Amino acid sequence: MRACRRREAGGPRGLRGRAIEQIAELIAPQGRFALIDDPKTLDVVPFKRKSVSTHWEFMFTRSMFETADMETQGQTLSAIASLVDAGEVRTTLTERFSPINAANLKRAHQALESTTARGKIVIEGWQ
Numbered sequence: 001m002r003a004c005r006r007r008e009a010g011g012p013r014g015l016r017g018r019a020i021e022q023i024a025e026l027i028a029p030q031g032r033f034a035l036i037d038d039p040k041t042l043d044v045v046p047f048k049r050k051s052v053s054t055h056w057e058f059m060f061t062r063s064m065f066e067t068a069d070m071e072t073q074g075q076t077l078s079a080i081a082s083l084v085d086a087g088e089v090r091t092t093l094t095e096r097f098s099p100i101n102a103a104n105l106k107r108a109h110q111a112l113e114s115t116t117a118r119g120k121i122v123i124e125g126w127q
Contacts, residue, residue, distance in 0.1 A: 017043075020043055024050065027050060027052055029050045029051065029052075030050065030052070030053075032052070032054075033047065033055065034054075034057060035054070035056050035057070036056070036058075091120070092119040094117075095117075095120075096123075097123045098124050098125040099125040100124065104123050108121045
């Protein structure tokens, strides 16, 4: 949902206000809201009347805390690798700039600032 873009989601301060209200309006009762980002604030009160659960995903949780399901991380990564190998999952990589230098850093930064960049931009190859 486009309402989750950082600018509309409360900027660097957090996920609140109109964006969270839009999400709360659209999400199903007893729905699940997942994040991989770290907003400074997150007002989940609008989720209460629909009993929406909130979930964070942090890829190192299992290994950091040696959870009982720690082995599932490897299984998940293997499954994703198989999907990539089969061509069923594609990268979001859209541009590569090489070598790593001031000109290419500026070029990549300008693309991101334009707000028209799509996918991931990679800067690679030290000179």
